Amino acid sequence: MKTPVTVLGLGAMGTALARALLAAGHPTTVWNRTPGRSPELDTLGATRAATAAEAIAASARTTATAGAGGGLVVVCLLVDDTVRSTLDGLDLTGHTIVNLTNSTPEQSRATAERLASAGASYLDGGIMAVPPMIGTPGAFIFYSGPQEVFEEHRTALEVLARPAYVGTDPGLAALYDIALLSGMYGLFGGAQHALALITSAHIPAADFTQQFLVPWLTAMLTSIPNMARQLDNGPVDTADSNLAMQAAAYENLVTTAQKQGVDPSLLTPMGELLRRAVATGHGESGLSALVGLLRAAG
Known part of the structure; x- marks a missing residue:
């Protein structure tokens, strides 16, 4: 039985x-x-x-x-x-x-x-x-x-x-659960902001999503294992796309949202984190350095 x-x-x-x-x-x-x-x-x-x-x-x-x-x-x-x-x-x-x-x-x-x-x-x-x-x-x-x-x-x-x-x-299952949900909602939030931008210009959302948004996000996901390796083993000497460059360009994301009549509230926290990373000496580092800043803030 x-x-x-x-x-x-x-x-x-x-x-x-x-x-x-x-x-x-x-x-x-x-x-x-x-x-x-x-x-x-x-x-x-x-x-x-x-x-x-x-x-x-x-x-x-x-x-x-x-x-x-x-x-x-x-x-x-x-x-x-x-x-x-x-x-x-x-x-x-x-x-x-x-x-x-x-x-x-x-x-x-x-x-x-x-x-x-x-x-x-x-x-x-x-x-x-x-x-x-x-x-x-x-x-x-x-x-x-x-x-x-x-x-x-x-x-x-x-x-x-x-x-x-x-x-x-006993708390580990909840921690793993919340960690994955946090990643999911972050991904969904970025996708929703992208769709708000595109539809603000009366561009069809379905075609944009199938042709560009999903392939782009899928390609970007391949960089996450490298971030994890750097967290476990230490960062590489130079980053392909350093935080100083990303922080400088990030303002265009917020400005474009505002000009398109889209609420930038999903974007602004990442911009603030990038600027803090540069201000604390991580300008030449890659995105994995942001994890340490988040943990320190906690």
Whole structure:
């Protein structure tokens, strides 16, 4: 018998997680604060619990029948406060809680401490996918916490997405998650600004994007591994495009935006960082030097 799993939270992502577990043959108990959410799960064989406590207890009973210990509980709620209000005061003894709710590293560590005090094992997770990707090869999920707990449940977790274990510190999955999301939003922000510029001149966005924007951004992404190598091993002696030159030219980006009637607020922070790099003696360096300035500011 495959591992029974309880899923707490049936938003779009929680529903996708439950659907993947059911498709893989895992007995799945579901609960949501709003009753009746995602009725299609009932037809797929899910057991619906009236309360979170009932859902967790059902998982424990089913697991015990299968000859194992406490149940596996996947939590996918809105925010960290919802996780706290849902789990606090429940009997979690012997259960493994896998928290896939988006959170900060500090919140993840605090949750791990609370649940350890409640007698539960804990894994924190960061989902790098949108709901339709769950259960497909393109999705992956970061996990952090005790490695033996991760290994114990790896087979069930692989049903959801490719698992990427990143360390025993419970906050690491959230850190990796937030780092990738930060990169994504930075990329999207630049693309959105580019599209605002182009459409301000009544140029069709789709053709510009297909012919120029996506190929350009794709080519620029190839420079990121070199930045990473310089951060790990030290910068090269000279940069192909130094920060002094980039800072001098950057003003044209802001001026053009203003002249085109486009808000430059997505651009101005990078310009300020470039000028600070030059002012602090990094004018001959490459873009990897900006990472050190960001860390120092923090």
